[in-house]
Amino acid sequence: MYRYDEFDQQFVSARVEQFSDQVRRRLSGELSEDQFKPLRLMNGVYLQLHAYMLRIAVPYGTLNTRQLRKLAHLARTYDRGYGHFTTRQNLQFNWPSLEQIPDMLRELAEVQMHCIQTSGNCIRNVTADHFAGAAADEIVDPRPYAEILRQWSSLHPEFSFLPRKFKIAVSGAAHDRAAVRIHDIGLQVVKNDEGQIGFTVFVGGGLGRTPFIAWTLRDYLPEADLLTYCEAILRVYNLYGRRDNKYKARIKILMHEAGLDTVRAQVEEEFERIRGGVLTLPEGDVARIRAYFAPPAFESLPAVSLVETQTAARDPGFAAWVATNTHAHKVPGYVSVTISLKPVGGIPGDASAEQMEAVADLADAHAFGEVRVSHQQNLILPHVKRDDLPAVYRGLVAAGLATANAGLVTDIICCPGLDYCSLANARSIPVSQRISERLGDPARQAEIGPLLIKMSGCINACGHHHVGHIGILGVDRKGEEFYQITLGGSADEVSAIGDITGRGFSSAEVVDAIDTIVNTYIAHRASPDETFLAAYRRLGMQPFKEALYGNA
Known part of the structure; x- marks a missing residue:
């Protein structure tokens, strides 16, 4: 996983203190709600029907267990004992008091988390395939690219006040599990005829009032040009995206009204103008970021687990859970496990503090301390030995998290x-x-x-x-x-x-x-x-x- 460097930590901590002062001035009456609104939105704070809501960024859906335990602590201390995982791979707390939110942000900063750019007219949390780095069908782990995009887009001075919010997703496999075609920019990892890594670039996808499937802007973009091309797209959108009508301000409307050929020509022109500059990705920097996502120390295991097979033979519940809630892994003897947050009759995406802690315990014991959030509002243990599946299942049963319905009709x-x-x-x-x-x-x-x-x-x-x-x-x-x-x-x-x-x-x-x-x-x-x-x-x-x- 990516770990903050000194700059990251100073930046997030400074932002917490800045917002703490803004909250103080709002509570004292120095700031009106209209003045405070753009400030709170920049820090992931919404005003909902009954209370404020805090949206926490989970970049590309990846958490370590220390972070998950902190989320559980926040749920218990500042909310009503639970959190809600979203389709943006984020977590929302629906009941915090405004005066306590700065304390929540300070605690998040302790575990390298924040709420910056989870709202507002900016580049939102970059999402990725929840099986990234594990899936058997993966071309390459897309998370290093998502992290590069996160660093580039965080408080980007040119794109902090876009016509509307802007969402990016990255998928590393031919089978798209990141929904890249319904994003403002969707990036699908591909290889060219020479075996070089690049991206198919989709632009203008989105749902809402006027839904569109994205247009293909480029069939193949070299890896080194990732940021340069995204910068060109954002510049064209920032220049020509409508600001007179928020319902027509998304890049999908620009694509629809101007047409693919026109937008492509504008993007390519801007791309050629800035290509070869400071945004070109040096191979060494890509390797440096990729090293943060090095695979864990997998063991050499047989592809078939006798422990799993014997347990399935005597426990139909376990067998049904394995059939629906495990996914093929690139390493023999391992699988990825989907932890359903959709119990029959339950609230989709909600998890209690105790359940988050139970998942953290299972991840530490059986999944190298790593947890993912999927855009389907479930949690994932990405690397689990097949031999350990019975123990994981027992732990999930005890936590009320063993619903065997991933991808089925109740996985709503x-x-x-x-x-x-x-x-x-x-x-x-x-x-x-x-x-x-x-x-x-x-x-x-x-x-x-x-x-x-x-x-x-x-x-x-x-x-x-x-x-x-x-x-x-x-x-x-x-x-x-x-x-x-x-x-x-x-x-x-x-x-x-x-x-x-x-x-x-x-x-x-x-x-x-x-x-x-x-x-x-x-x-x-x-x-x-x-x-x-x-x-x-x-x-x-x-x-x-x-x-x-x-x-x-």
Whole structure:
């Protein structure tokens, strides 16, 4: 993992003291809320429906156990005993008091964490594949590039006040687990014909009020030009992005209105003007950053574990958990483990202080002290011996974290919605809980197979509903909460925006509607092996629309 150098630590500590003084002046009345707002947003502090919310950056989703234990401590000391992991691989505390937030930031600085650029019109937390450095299908670990982008973008003087927020994601495998095509800049690691590392560059993806899948700006960008090309993109956006209308201020709107060819020409022109300058990545610097992400000391192990096999034979619960919640590792004898934060009937993405500490204990004992946050709102132990899986499973059972549903219908992505968020139009958490309870029987989930439900409580799409296999959007209709459903969305290498089924459903109707969609899929799939997404792409909307609305 990357560790702060002396400059990093001084910079973060100075920022804490600066914000502490700003909070003091707000509490004394020297600053009005309007004056304080841009200052708090620069430090990850939002004003929600009922309280302030603090959003903590987890760069590219990577935590060590000291940091995770600190988050648990903050949850217990300053919040209500839990935190909420988000689709940006961050953690949010929903109940801190404003006067205590500087103390929280000081404690975060002790473990090399902060909240800078987790809000505001700036470059937000850079995200990456949660299996980075471990996945069997990985070309190269993308986290060194994410760290380079983090250092470049932190308080970048030219890009601190962009037209709107700006999000970057990096994937190191052909199978996209970082959702790069729904980002302002998405970077997919590739190799050219000579075997040299570079990037396919996607630009203009995004969800929200006007969803777009990103355009391919470059098929191959040499590694050394990463920062130079990103700087060129940001300069073009900063110059031409609309500032007269916040709903049209994202780079996706610039791409849509100006066109791919026009934006590409402008970016390439700026790129050629600054190419070869100070932003060119020296090979030595890339190697230096990459050294922070050196793999741990893996043992030489057989690919098949007798301990795992014997345990699975006598424990069906363990076998089901292994089948859904482990992922192939690049080193024989190891796997990556997904720790589901989606218990049936639970609140997606929430983890208690005790659960965070339990995960930290398991990571120290069995995963080289490393934990990841996924954009699916789960936690990951990236490097676990197959021989250790029974012990990990027992620890998760004890902590209430052994739900065997990764990638299944109850592994629901869900924003906080109207229970917390001042922007929301509808509640999302209670609906997701009811759907989970309706479809949560293990045999039912196994019958359904891989199916991703994603839900947002407003058009800002923090729950990524546009790219859910089944997407749910909460809307307000004359003071009543309704839910619009989309089908066929996807955020992987074959990304797609979901199609709207038709009129929305009331809170009382929406769970039945989801159940009807699932039943229609099962009735029409070509075989039990045909996934929901494959069936929808083959069948189209019509059978689902007929099941939902009849012939009306």
